[in-house]
Amino acid sequence: MPHRRLPFAAAALVALAADAVPGAAADALDDLEPGCWYEVPASRLRSAAPEPEPPGYSGLASVMSAWSGAAFDESRDRLLVWGGGHADYAGNELYAFDLHTLAWSRLWGPTPSAQIPDGDGFETYLDGNPSSRHTYSGLVHVPAPHDALFAIGGSRWQNGYGTAATWRFTFADSTWTRRADHLPGSSFGDASVWDPVTGHVFHRGLNVLDEYDPATDAYVERAREDGGWWEANLSAALDPDRRRMLIAGSGTMDLFHLDTGVYESIAPPGGEAVRDASAPGLAFEPSSGRFVAWVGGTDVYTYDFDVGEWLVHAAAGGPDPGPPLDNGTFGRWRYSPGRNVFVLANGVDADVFVYRLSPGGGDPPEPPPDAGGDGDADAEDAAVEGDATGPDVAADHGGDAATDGPPDAGDEDGPGGCGCRATGTADAGWVMPAAAAWAMRRRRRSGSMRAESRRRLRCPS
Numbered sequence: 001m002p003h004r005r006l007p008f009a010a011a012a013l014v015a016l017a018a019d020a021v022p023g024a025a026a027d028a029l030d031d032l033e034p035g036c037w038y039e040v041p042a043s044r045l046r047s048a049a050p051e052p053e054p055p056g057y058s059g060l061a062s063v064m065s066a067w068s069g070a071a072f073d074e075s076r077d078r079l080l081v082w083g084g085g086h087a088d089y090a091g092n093e094l095y096a097f098d099l100h101t102l103a104w105s106r107l108w109g110p111t112p113s114a115q116i117p118d119g120d121g122f123e124t125y126l127d128g129n130p131s132s133r134h135t136y137s138g139l140v141h142v143p144a145p146h147d148a149l150f151a152i153g154g155s156r157w158q159n160g161y162g163t164a165a166t167w168r169f170t171f172a173d174s175t176w177t178r179r180a181d182h183l184p185g186s187s188f189g190d191a192s193v194w195d196p197v198t199g200h201v202f203h204r205g206l207n208v209l210d211e212y213d214p215a216t217d218a219y220v221e222r223a224r225e226d227g228g229w230w231e232a233n234l235s236a237a238l239d240p241d242r243r244r245m246l247i248a249g250s251g252t253m254d255l256f257h258l259d260t261g262v263y264e265s266i267a268p269p270g271g272e273a274v275r276d277a278s279a280p281g282l283a284f285e286p287s288s289g290r291f292v293a294w295v296g297g298t299d300v301y302t303y304d305f306d307v308g309e310w311l312v313h314a315a316a317g318g319p320d321p322g323p324p325l326d327n328g329t330f331g332r333w334r335y336s337p338g339r340n341v342f343v344l345a346n347g348v349d350a351d352v353f354v355y356r357l358s359p360g361g362g363d364p365p366e367p368p369p370d371a372g373g374d375g376d377a378d379a380e381d382a383a384v385e386g387d388a389t390g391p392d393v394a395a396d397h398g399g400d401a402a403t404d405g406p407p408d409a410g411d412e413d414g415p416g417g418c419g420c421r422a423t424g425t426a427d428a429g430w431v432m433p434a435a436a437a438w439a440m441r442r443r444r445r446s447g448s449m450r451a452e453s454r455r456r457l458r459c460p461s
Contacts, residue, residue: 029099029339032356035316036459037298040102045081045095045348048104054113054132056089056157061348063089067134067233069279069330070345071141071149075365077338079345079352080107080141080149085133086160090116092125092132094149094169097352099339108174121159129176130167132157137235137279137330138190140201146214147171152182152203153190162188166212180217183210189229191236191247195258202238202245202258206230209256209263223256223263233328235282237291242305246291249279249328270310274301279328283335283342288358292342294333296323300342300357313357317459321346321353338364 032038049060056062068083077099084091093109115126122131133154140150149169156163164181182203192203201212203219207228210219234249238258245256253275256263267275274280274293281294291303298315321344332345340362344353 028102029341029354029356030361032341032354033316033459034356034359035313036356037315037318037321038354039319039321040352040354043097043102043104043352044350045097045104045345048095048106049348050091050093050106050110052113054089054091054110054116056084056087056091056132058088060089060091063091063095064332064345064348065325065327067136067155067279067327067330069135069137069139069235070332070334071139072331072334072336072343073141073143073149074337075143075147077336077365079332079334079343080139081332081345082139082149082151083133083135085131085135085155085157087158088134090132090157092130097343097345099336099341099343099354102352107171108169116157119158121156121161123156123163123165124178130165130178133163134160135330136188136190136232138192138203139331140192140194142194142199142201142214148214150179150192150201150212150214152192152201152212153188153205155188168214180212180219182212183208183219183221189232189234191234193236193238193245195238196240197243198258202256204229204234204236204245204247204256206232222261225263229254233279235279235328235330237282237284239284239289239291239305240286241289244305246282246284246303248274248282248293249277251276268303268309270312271301271303273312274303274310277324277328278326279330281324281329281333281342281344283333285335285357286337287340287360292335292357294324294329294342294344294355297321300355302357315355315459318355319353322350336362338362 028038045063046060053060058066062068063081063083066084066086066088070079070081073080079097081095091110094107095104096107097104111125111127111129117126125131130151133156135151135154138152138154142148142150148171151167154163155161164184166179166182168177168179170177182205188206190203190205192201194201199214201214203210203212207225208221209223211222212219229252231250231252234247234252236245236247238245243258245258247254247256253267253271254263254265273295277295283292285292289304293301298318298320300313301310302313303310325347329346333342335342340356340358340360342355342357344355346353
């Protein structure tokens, strides 16, 4: 793909940025040997948290620990984390962990506490932005021309009721927009993947699997289980070449065939740990054609359709990321094609871990078509008022009926509860920034090439 020409002044800034960008963080991942783990120093999400902290029973920890996941923005090589909800945490801020800077930032929010209504449950806050929610596995990044984070379903602050709402956060202008509701009968769990072939999102709830077209803002039903799958603690990943969506967790291991619409349960040998985990870390590595799962510790599991069984890979070395959060990992284990690593966010007070399975330094992406959405939100800038658009925004401050959970979905929540089946207790100026990011990626690519031509470093301890 040809590189765009930069004006002379911008080119000069790129050159300066290349000298200014430190290389140590880049080398830590570039030289990571296959089978090795790396703990990113000083990489706790809490460093980017707002002050004062929004209300909630469990506080900021619930951004991850309260049945919440993440998406991966391949165009910028960053993990996008959005979560909280129910009684756990009211904050609706959006976070990102950047695999070039190896640091967290707060991209947007939160809604000021004075704009968070108190009561039964709300789809939107008083500023028109979405309420906090358990996001399960319902977060996906859809690249250009949309370049947006889509959040499907979830369990809302404050009563834990499920919602059928789809919300879109657009990085070009950093705004939330409510989109079409998903089909009835598919709340909770929200195992979702983006398909690069069709450009659509495939989403499985409790008894319906539907397909969403971001361009037309419409859902169509693709599969149904009239008796209900009735499981919320799930994760999903997609093999886009074989056209198969793998859904796993809490005793479930299913396949959905995108082209034929066939939905089936599978039981390949060796996969019991992945199947039985609560929302295991689950991702797909295109270079090897394997699903890769993490359920705690230093081992990872891979599944290749040609092999027909799950294989366990003992780590070659490096630090131990420890056990997963009690309620599940959901989407907080993701693969980065740009760095050829898996990134794991396992708690707001834990460092981020990175793991490399296969050799190679990855292929850094081209810069996105615009520079929007790369900055953090200062506490003073968090009062983003009235910037959400879409259907029924003004009418949603009073706990709307975008809810279709089973009558006994929650543990102690009563009818319409969140289905939170705990497996334990929950954890309490444009040119210069763009030039710097571009320079860092260029340095990282060249460093990766050099690393491939020399003897690799040992696993970090």
